[in-house]
Amino acid sequence: MSRTLEKTVAFQGERGAYSEQACRESLPGYRTIPCRTFEEVFQAVDEREAAVGMIPVENSIAGVVSDSYDLLGVFQLHILGEYYLRVRHCLLGTRAAQIDGLRAVYSHPQALAQCRTFIRKHGWSCNAVYDTAGAAAALAERDDPFEAAIAAELCAELYGLSILARDIQDSHLNTTRFLKIVKDRSVPPKDVACKTSLVFEVRNIPAALYKCLGGFATNGVNLTRLESRPVPGTPWSYHFYLDFQGRLEDRPCRLALEELDFFTSSLKILGSYPEASNWYETR
């Protein structure tokens, strides 16, 4: 691995995206590389163009980020760690904009939904665009004082916009969980609390999912997440993404995984990694 690669992190979105915010907070000193799609983030890591990929997998309000989960199943990459970003939406306008003169607001559909109360109060029309930072960039280009964008504070500085309002989200518990993905598997340090993530398909047997979870129950391994996603090309079949507390090397986890393996038709370990230190603050 070259010296330059060592300190690079790829994220999806334009400059100023919440994913870039997560990169800056979680990996200070890393050079951030914007990618157009989640797939390009995975590719950048896979082809060693970036040392790390920072991908959102779940928002505490909106739920899973489906594309990220699906790509975890497709690529042969590993999870190095997780990070919880507190999402704080800002209302951004052009230099000439005033909050009372606004007519329309642009952002990603999830951001619009998360600021529903604030938007309704003002009676603005909503316009869904591909991402929050993109909304800010496009607004700066149009330079329309009757329009605003909802995006991260970072975008004001990047695109020369004014912050018309801060923290406009309905819920102040709005948090996004990110995973840091890397090319090479690493074993997490021994003295820290860990999580392990994996993806499996159940065998075509009665009560398959129940049997898959049995090994975790009887070995006292705590599940933190179970998420199902459609199997591409096989309608109404599902991949299950599962997170549990512990690491592959722990005996109870090993026993649970042996049992799981028996009841699954496919099983892929995505990695054992330290639990984020800010995990409890966001609960």
Add this chain to the structure above:
Amino acid sequence: MSRTLEKTVAFQGERGAYSEQACRESLPGYRTIPCRTFEEVFQAVDEREAAVGMIPVENSIAGVVSDSYDLLGVFQLHILGEYYLRVRHCLLGTRAAQIDGLRAVYSHPQALAQCRTFIRKHGWSCNAVYDTAGAAAALAERDDPFEAAIAAELCAELYGLSILARDIQDSHLNTTRFLKIVKDRSVPPKDVACKTSLVFEVRNIPAALYKCLGGFATNGVNLTRLESRPVPGTPWSYHFYLDFQGRLEDRPCRLALEELDFFTSSLKILGSYPEASNWYETR
């Protein structure tokens, strides 16, 4: 219930949405009522402005329609039935448009994703808008021969557009599952195969989810779906939406539900209803 209410069905989206297509196929003879949001569909049924609401809950490729699931948990409505709609995307243009002259294509992000191969082949730029029918309506208004919309065939007739290509989706197994929701609970006929849907939160005990599924496993009740959604206001807590084969009145189902009740902190039955007759065709 008034005579006029009896034959009305509300759907989310503009005229020509895939949800309207599902209404026409599943409830022929019903008057269709377009609603701006999923919440308005639920409200229309709750306030008896429509006899039935037709809501998409899952696409075989994209996965769950989160908003629908969340609203099922919030409103006190009942599931009358399910319907599987084969999604067949069309490329629609203005009368003057030619497929080789197009530069940009507009549609809902899911529809754009589902036609990825076709769009990439032509090198068009993608523009995400709120819904497929809205993309068609807006295109008809702009009357721009260099742009196209991806939407249901129904939109060509409704908005005076030309069909430039049919069946442009990547997968021909692209199917959306709809639920028909009603105000009053009804008991499904005795001689048909049924499903039951419910939503629960697990108690804060070890191996809670495993224990919740135990009654179904030991009583031979087949689960067809398990989906988790964040609990609003309680980050990293989940509602589980569960579908199983059978009806509330069946003895094995009753026993499974009694056991489930013991391990849950909340449990809400959404309804027992006949399995869609076209359920197996879409597998």
